[in-house]
Amino acid sequence: MNELLNDAVARALTYLDGLDSRSVGPSAEALAALSELAGPWAAQGSNPDDVLAKLDRLGSPATIASAGPRYFGFVTGGSLPVALAANWLAGAWDQNAFSTVSSPLGAALEMACLDWLREIFGFPKGVGGAFVTGATMANFTALAAARHAVLARRGWDVEQDGLFGAPPITVLVGGEGHAAMLKAVRMLGLGEGRVRRLEVDDQGAIRADALPVIDGPTILCLQAGNVNSGAFDPAAALIPAAQQAGAWVHVDGAFGIWAKAAPARAELAAGYEAADSLAVDGHKWLNVPYDSGVTLVREPDHLRAAMSISAAYLPDAAVREPYDYTPECSRRMRATEIWAVLASLGQAGLADLIETCCRQASMLAEGLAGAGYAVLNEVRLNQVMVSFGDDERTARVIEGLQADGTAWCGGTHWHGRAAMRISFSSHATTDADVAKTLAAILRVARSNR
Numbered sequence: 001m002n003e004l005l006n007d008a009v010a011r012a013l014t015y016l017d018g019l020d021s022r023s024v025g026p027s028a029e030a031l032a033a034l035s036e037l038a039g040p041w042a043a044q045g046s047n048p049d050d051v052l053a054k055l056d057r058l059g060s061p062a063t064i065a066s067a068g069p070r071y072f073g074f075v076t077g078g079s080l081p082v083a084l085a086a087n088w089l090a091g092a093w094d095q096n097a098f099s100t101v102s103s104p105l106g107a108a109l110e111m112a113c114l115d116w117l118r119e120i121f122g123f124p125k126g127v128g129g130a131f132v133t134g135a136t137m138a139n140f141t142a143l144a145a146a147r148h149a150v151l152a153r154r155g156w157d158v159e160q161d162g163l164f165g166a167p168p169i170t171v172l173v174g175g176e177g178h179a180a181m182l183k184a185v186r187m188l189g190l191g192e193g194r195v196r197r198l199e200v201d202d203q204g205a206i207r208a209d210a211l212p213v214i215d216g217p218t219i220l221c222l223q224a225g226n227v228n229s230g231a232f233d234p235a236a237a238l239i240p241a242a243q244q245a246g247a248w249v250h251v252d253g254a255f256g257i258w259a260k261a262a263p264a265r266a267e268l269a270a271g272y273e274a275a276d277s278l279a280v281d282g283h284k285w286l287n288v289p290y291d292s293g294v295t296l297v298r299e300p301d302h303l304r305a306a307m308s309i310s311a312a313y314l315p316d317a318a319v320r321e322p323y324d325y326t327p328e329c330s331r332r333m334r335a336t337e338i339w340a341v342l343a344s345l346g347q348a349g350l351a352d353l354i355e356t357c358c359r360q361a362s363m364l365a366e367g368l369a370g371a372g373y374a375v376l377n378e379v380r381l382n383q384v385m386v387s388f389g390d391d392e393r394t395a396r397v398i399e400g401l402q403a404d405g406t407a408w409c410g411g412t413h414w415h416g417r418a419a420m421r422i423s424f425s426s427h428a429t430t431d432a433d434v435a436k437t438l439a440a441i442l443r444v445a446r447s448n449r
């Protein structure tokens, strides 16, 4: 076993060492070779050393180098070394974070992390929380608690009686709310087609005067960080008004809510601490490995009501049992990497990580604007959108950059225009990487007039 695991470490280190010098996207040859993964399943097994060698030979060159310093696609954090190391240890532990009995360690890590996270985001002590796969499931989990609460206030027990005959719930989402938010709405039987979309400004944030009259069970979903522009819905104006009218306010803060951790950016996220629930990703800006997301719910009883289970073989919970707060029962111990990163960075280190990404986004935006290209959003966080003229040319530049391999950026559409979308969320990116990326984008843009 030791030989095999040491081999895995050596291969992983070789892979990580090569990230800076390789093409960010895989070559056509590397992708073609993936066909070797398939084929008839062998009747007899293979030597594990050979299996690992094959996985490395085929897999490593075919990866997207998103763990490296110049991947700016989607919103994809890298993995801090301490997070990866903790992940390896957690893999060896193979704990089931289901309960305090199946893993006392898992339960303790979750408690410690919840307290740190609620402090970062301004939630009260004793907050309810769940460690899930990402923001999509974190939104789902929080909205299940919201659904419970707004119906319980009307005397309806949604966990027992379902939604058949229940008082209708109004769900309010900004016109630029993330698709994952709508998917969560759909999965909970609240009906994507019944969602009321609220008017947004030119950055995609809900207008402060867009709140309709709230009447009956209502869930208002705000967004801290638009996936294209990075814009924040005006929480300080919307949350008190919605809550006074009896609504539950949920925040999809997948990446943007981390602004609260950086004093110079915290103003952008002001007011969100009053929300009833929050969804946030670990695998984006906190730079822990996939998969990792967290739900926080101000009043834990609502989350517990939505998620708890009972079975003859379970203890009568005198302490917080993780299975009472999460959609899954058995699951990996996701709090491990979050704990390691928060412990390692401390407040100052986390502030620096967030601030550096924001500063680098501004650096790149200034470079692009200085070269005469149209930056389409106000760059106040970590997101940059740029057009290179007409849509065809912008598409050619995106494709050209991906083929060039120095850096990887994806595309989007913003106000009817094609744009390159550049997201800064990796600890691995240095200012020299920003300069190298700018030079590559300009080189490709100039050769695609």
Ligand SMILES: Cc1ncc(COP(=O)(O)O)c(C=O)c1O
Residues within 6 Å of the ligand: 074, 075, 133, 134, 135, 136, 137, 178, 180, 181, 223, 225, 226, 227, 252, 253, 254, 255, 281, 293
């Ligand atoms: C605002 C927002 N919400 C939700 C998501 C979905 O997150 P995940 O892919 O972690 O489920 C994203 C992903 O970029 C996002 O930006």
